[in-house]
Amino acid sequence: MPSVLASFYAQWRVRCGVVPVLRDDQDSPPERLLQTIWQHQRLLREQLKTLDGTPARILHPGFRSVEGGPDFRGAVVQLGDGSAQTGDIEVDLRSSGWHAHGHDRNPAFQNVILHVVWESEKPASEALPTLPLRAVLDAPLGELSLWLGGESAQTLPEELRGDCCAPLRTLPAAQLLDLLHQSAHVRMQSKAAQFQARARRVGWEQALWEGLCRALGFKHNIWPMQRLAELRPRWQTPRTQPLAVQARLFGISGLLPLELTRSETGADNYVRRVWDQWWRERDEFSDCLLPRALWRLHGSRPANHPQRRIALASQWSMDGDLAQKLERWCARDVPDSALADSLLEDLQVAPDDFWSWHCTFRSPRLKKAQPLLGSTRVTDLAVNVVLPWLWIRAVEGKNAAMQTTLERRYFAWPPAEDNAVLRLARQRLLGGTSPRALPGAAAQQGLIQMVRDFCDHSNAICDRCKLPDLVRDWLQRDR
Numbered sequence: 001m002p003s004v005l006a007s008f009y010a011q012w013r014v015r016c017g018v019v020p021v022l023r024d025d026q027d028s029p030p031e032r033l034l035q036t037i038w039q040h041q042r043l044l045r046e047q048l049k050t051l052d053g054t055p056a057r058i059l060h061p062g063f064r065s066v067e068g069g070p071d072f073r074g075a076v077v078q079l080g081d082g083s084a085q086t087g088d089i090e091v092d093l094r095s096s097g098w099h100a101h102g103h104d105r106n107p108a109f110q111n112v113i114l115h116v117v118w119e120s121e122k123p124a125s126e127a128l129p130t131l132p133l134r135a136v137l138d139a140p141l142g143e144l145s146l147w148l149g150g151e152s153a154q155t156l157p158e159e160l161r162g163d164c165c166a167p168l169r170t171l172p173a174a175q176l177l178d179l180l181h182q183s184a185h186v187r188m189q190s191k192a193a194q195f196q197a198r199a200r201r202v203g204w205e206q207a208l209w210e211g212l213c214r215a216l217g218f219k220h221n222i223w224p225m226q227r228l229a230e231l232r233p234r235w236q237t238p239r240t241q242p243l244a245v246q247a248r249l250f251g252i253s254g255l256l257p258l259e260l261t262r263s264e265t266g267a268d269n270y271v272r273r274v275w276d277q278w279w280r281e282r283d284e285f286s287d288c289l290l291p292r293a294l295w296r297l298h299g300s301r302p303a304n305h306p307q308r309r310i311a312l313a314s315q316w317s318m319d320g321d322l323a324q325k326l327e328r329w330c331a332r333d334v335p336d337s338a339l340a341d342s343l344l345e346d347l348q349v350a351p352d353d354f355w356s357w358h359c360t361f362r363s364p365r366l367k368k369a370q371p372l373l374g375s376t377r378v379t380d381l382a383v384n385v386v387l388p389w390l391w392i393r394a395v396e397g398k399n400a401a402m403q404t405t406l407e408r409r410y411f412a413w414p415p416a417e418d419n420a421v422l423r424l425a426r427q428r429l430l431g432g433t434s435p436r437a438l439p440g441a442a443a444q445q446g447l448i449q450m451v452r453d454f455c456d457h458s459n460a461i462c463d464r465c466k467l468p469d470l471v472r473d474w475l476q477r478d479r
């Protein structure tokens with residue numbers, strides 16, 4: 001094997017600290033490197049044994065999780081003569097990390113089927129199979145750290161790509177885009193059908209509100225935001241002052257702080273003003289208060305904190321014209337290049353004395369005021385709510401011209417911000433192409449739909465997935 005430090009570029013990596021230089025006899029790898037070793041399975045795979053001596057076969061190492069909780073999700077593991085099990089993998093340097101990091105008390109770790117450690121003498125618990133890696137690396141640690149140190153564990157090794165990756169990669173770009181757009185159209189129609197069904201029960205405007213609030217909840221707070229929207233007929237009354245609406249929403253949500261910060265005067269003054277409103281009304285809403293525990297408050301960017309999203313919803317609710325504004329936006333002639341900006345302009349709200357400067361009740365004042373609605377969020381609102389809602393209304397109204405306009409806008413919409421689902425889907429299905437391979441929001445939506453339709457009904461080893469054959473057949477028919 002050539003020396004790993006033979007080239008000047010190789011030396012740069014070491015000198016700049018891009019990769020750690022580890023000695024086999026003395027060092028433990030950093031946890032991130034251990035995760036990368038696991039992800040790439042740089043192991044003597046036929047020699048793996050848990051601490052109690054049970055042979056372990058790793059049918060799939062799982063997918064790196066970036067959302068907290070266990071390090072790898074959806075792994076497929078066979079222990080001894082047992083049948084293959086699917087579950088999560090947690091990687092720690094030592095088994096003591098299980099208790100030290102509080103995994104034993106965290107419900108997110110309930111589905112861990114294997115604790116992977118660098119070295120340990122006994123497992124964190126008898127019920128938790130534990131696999132030490134120190135003695136089963138496929139190369140010396142020093143060498144692995146040089147080769148893998150620069151790799152992100154989030155990059156999927158070639159052999160872990162999905163079975164559909166090979167046929168999908170043979171599709172010409174235009175045909176792949178056609179496939180993604182067809183899948184995206186299904187996704188849009190399904191969202192539209194949901195609005196239609198809901199509108200039959202609560203009316204179009206309320207259905208829109210529920211969609212907007214759900215979208216403001218991102219994926220972790222969809223349900224409490226949905227509930228707040230369902231309660232809208234209770235909290236939105238005519239001529240209510242903006243602060244009173246905010247107070248109701250924060251009070252009902254359970255997110256109004258019970259104590260002052262005593263360090264941020266501006267924030268404390270605002271909390272006092274909100275409480276001045278809320279304590280008078282609290283009894284009236286006592287039957288619909290949400291428990292604070294319903295909210296997931298960590299793991300998202302500060303600007304996306306539910307408190308700030310509720311402030312935005314309260315501002316929207318003061319604008320009695322929101323649904324009509326969207327209809328006017330739909331009727332307006334908007335060039336493709338200005339779609340996102342024009343919708344942002346219509347959905348943007350006036351600056352708020354407190355929330356333009358704060359992400360949460362307790363966060364320090366920002367140096368610069370931030371709008372309550374940013375340009376990245378507007379694309380999510382467009383593809384998940386605004387366009388499907390307007391489209392199904394056009395369908396119901398038999399307005400074919402408007403339907404065509406909306407479809408054109410949907411397929412011309414610029415891409416949304418990249419996210420973990422898209423990154424993994426690009427790697428598994430498309431072989432790690434760059435985000436540019438998905439030129440618009442519709443292509444992204446199409447890829448997500450394929451994940452929901454196929455990956456979510458299969459497993460990490462693509463068991464019984466029909467997509468590869470469907471793509472191959474489609475390719476052959478077209479030739």
Ligand code: SF4
Nearest residue numbers: 162164454455462465
């Ligand atoms: S489960 Fe199906 S769609 Fe998902 S990566 Fe595997 S083959 Fe592709």
